[in-house]
Amino acid sequence: MTLTSTAMPTLDPADVxxxxxxxxxxxxxxxxxxxEQQRRRLDAALRHAVEASAYYKGVLGRSVDAGATLEELPIxxxxxxxxxxxxxxxxPRLRLRDAEAHLAGDRPGALLLGEYRVCATSGTTGERAxxxxxxxxxxQVVANILRFVAMIGASPDSRxxxxxxxxxxxxxxxxxxxxxxxxxxxPRLSVITPLPEVVAALNAYQPEFVGTYPSFIRRLVDEQEAxxxxxxxxxxxxxxxxxxxxxxxxARRTWGADVLDSYGCTEGGxxxxxxxxxxxxxxxxxxxxxxxxxxxxRGVPPxxxxxxxxxxxxxxxxxxxxxxxxSDVVTMADGPCPCGRPFARVAFIVGRREEYLWLRAIVGAxxxxxxxxxxxxxxxxxxxxxxxxxAASDRLRLVVSVRDGARPEDVVAAAAATVRRAxxxxxxxxxxxxxxxxxxxxxxxxxxxxxxxxxxxxxSLAPVAKGG
Numbered sequence: 255m256t257l258t259s260t261a262m263p264t265l266d267p268a269d270v271x272x273x274x275x276x277x278x279x280x281x282x283x284x285x286x287x288x289x290e291q292q293r294r295r296l297d298a299a300l301r302h303a304v305e306a307s308a309y310y311k312g313v314l315g316r317s318v319d320a321g322a323t324l325e326e327l328p329i330x331x332x333x334x335x336x337x338x339x340x341x342x343x344x345x346p347r348l349r350l351r352d353a354e355a356h357l358a359g360d361r362p363g364a365l366l367l368g369e370y371r372v373c374a375t376s377g378t379t380g381e382r383a384x385x386x387x388x389x390x391x392x393x394q395v396v397a398n399i400l401r402f403v404a405m406i407g408a409s410p411d412s413r414x415x416x417x418x419x420x421x422x423x424x425x426x427x428x429x430x431x432x433x434x435x436x437x438x439x440x441p442r443l444s445v446i447t448p449l450p451e452v453v454a455a456l457n458a459y460q461p462e463f464v465g466t467y468p469s470f471i472r473r474l475v476d477e478q479e480a481x482x483x484x485x486x487x488x489x490x491x492x493x494x495x496x497x498x499x500x501x502x503x504x505a506r507r508t509w510g511a512d513v514l515d516s517y518g519c520t521e522g523g524x525x526x527x528x529x530x531x532x533x534x535x536x537x538x539x540x541x542x543x544x545x546x547x548x549x550x551x552r553g554v555p556p557x558x559x560x561x562x563x564x565x566x567x568x569x570x571x572x573x574x575x576x577x578x579x580x581s582d583v584v585t586m587a588d589g590p591c592p593c594g595r596p597f598a599r600v601a602f603i604v605g606r607r608e609e610y611l612w613l614r615a616i617v618g619a620x621x622x623x624x625x626x627x628x629x630x631x632x633x634x635x636x637x638x639x640x641x642x643x644x645a646a647s648d649r650l651r652l653v654v655s656v657r658d659g660a661r662p663e664d665v666v667a668a669a670a671a672t673v674r675r676a677x678x679x680x681x682x683x684x685x686x687x688x689x690x691x692x693x694x695x696x697x698x699x700x701x702x703x704x705x706x707x708x709x710x711x712x713x714s715l716a717p718v719a720k721g722g
Contacts, residue, residue: 265396265432273397278404280540285596292539295568296324303574306344310574324543329551329564330578332383343386344572345370353384363422363431370572374423375520376698385520391570395523396432398538402527403433405536406489406514408463413440415459417452417466418494420444423699425520426494430465445470445701453483465491468501469640469703471513475504476639476657487511491527493518495702496605496626500633517600521575522565526600534587534599541569544598545577546584556588562607581607583624605629609706613682614648621682625705631672637665640694644707649685650677653707655693662690 280288300318303310317327335342339350347367356366357374366372371392375383387395408414414433418426427444434440441455445467456464456474464474464487471490477483490505490513497515505513516527517535525544526537537544546560547553554560563584564577587601605626615621625643632641637660644651652673656665666688674686697704 265393270393270397270400273393274400274404277397277401277540281405281595283596285590288539288596292543292568295540296543296566299566299568299574300576302344302571303576306571307342307574309338309341310576314576324566324577325545325553327577330576332381332579335383335575335578336381339384342573344574345388348386348572350384353386357384357423363428371428373425373428373520374699376424376700376702383521386573387570388572391572394541394569396429398541399429399432399524402516402524402536402538403463403491405527405529406463406491407530408489413437413459413462415440415443415456415461415464417443417445417447417464417470419700420446421699421701424701425518425523426700429524446696449473449477450482453477456483456485460485462488463491465493465516467495467702468492468497468513469495471501471505472633472639475508478508480658485509489514491516494700496603496629496705498630498633500630503634515603517603519565519580521578521580522567525565526597529591529593529595531591531593533591533593534601535603536591536595536597536599539597542567546586554586556586556601559583559585559602559604583607583626605705611645613645613650613677613684616678616681616683618681621680623677623680623682627680628673628676629705631676632669635665635669635672637661638669640703641669642694642703642707643705645684648683649687651687651689653689653691653694655691666690 300314304315304318305311314327336350348370353366353372356362356372362372366386369389371387373385403414416426416430416433418424418430420427422428434442439459441459443452443455471492474483478485487509489511492501492513493516497513502513505511512530512532514528514530514532515535516524518524522542524538525542526535528535543566545553545564547562547564549561551564560583563580563582565575565580566577567575583604583606584600585602585604587599591599604624609625611623611625612620613623628643632638637657638654639657640655642653644653650673652669654666654669656662670686670688677684694703696702
């Protein structure tokens with residue numbers, strides 16, 4: 255097959271802003287009207303999937319014909335998606351081997367076959383997913399991002415900067431490229447751009463809105479406090495990693511600016527964001543179905559942590575995703591948002607299901623704790639720049655890097671005490687050791703900071719201190 259590639263494209267605003275207007279108008283809808291529209295789009299998406307996809311025709315055809323509810327349909331795992339990729343896509347020209355070769359080539363941001371955008375997940379959970387978007391689907395992805403950018407108070411003329419993934423394999427990189435379209439002076443930055451270059455670019459551009467990872471917000475705070483960074487953003491948007499409340503507090507103390515959390519994934523685009531009321535992440539229920547479920551795939555009510563999430567996308571005709579399993583542990587909010595928008599809201603994102611730990615208990619059976627429970631208290635330790643947890647049943651190693659000017663021994667002592675206190679609170683009896691490194695590397699195509707490290711991990715930089 256001949257693969258047609260062009261330069262990395264951005265969309266014509268004329269193709270996207272009418273969709274943004276339609277989406278924004280739904281803010282004023284009633285919840286009943288929103289759910290009715292979602293049901294209609296779901297019916298159309300299911301019919302399209304069984305008519306155009308060989309996989310779904312075999313797996314879902316009879317159930318859809320019989321009028322089965324969404325909850326009665328089987329779950330699609332990432333493993334099944336990758337094993338059946340060639341049969342799931344609705345364009346018979348598409349093959350996984352070609353999509354992967356495209357991603358590995360010199361211009362992964364170009365169009366495959368002249369019309370498809372190809373992305374990949376970071377693979378930080380141990381398995382990578384390859385995702386392809388058709389033109390109409392990508393229009394929806396970008397319009398949805400712009401709709402939520404407007405929700406946080408930004409206008410088309412606002413000075414926006416996104417600092418995300420370094421490679422167009424990852425969705426944050428593509429999204430930031432679209433947001434830069436028409437802004438020739440907006441800097442191109444990523445979370446692995448050398449920090450002095452980031453500081454110089456932001457000082458020159460003076461952004462009103464900054465969107466980046468929570469871990470990078472902490473680095474920007476360090477630079478602002480040191481006097482090297484001199485910006486005055488009105489708001490910040492958090493993406494790609496779990497946002498700890500302490501990072502919000504840092505931003506408010508540093509800039510007097512709110513951090514509005516957002517939630518997305520490569521497979522579904524931007525799933526939602528907070529509004530200025532900061533009362534939970536509004537889920538884009540007009541373009542997807544979002545099902546928080548327990549370990550048996552049954553829905554969980556608001557206020558109860560899920561074991562995962564099932565996504566059904568209603569906008570990507572070339573790669574239909576029906577009840578696609580995402581291992582995020584979330585808790586939904588109950589009742590309407592004070593802003594009056596009709597969307598369901600995510601109250602908390604705990605982290606990935608793979609981040610649960612089984613630790614030796616003080617008394618009785620082992621204790622199950624999500625590593626995210628340690629994220630928030632650690633984020634509040636003064637002088638702590640980065641942290642990572644390496645755990646076994648009876649011991650936990652805390653790997654940290656320290657801010658410039660802080661005393662490593664003081665930071666290590668405070669971080670270790672914080673972890674020991676949190677573990678005692680849940681009844682865990684674990685020996686805690688510490689290791690200080692110059693820097694903890696980022697991982698995957700998204701260049702995220704991983705909360706959990708492997709027991710045999712090599713941080714690539716020699717430790718500068720150890721403690722017990």
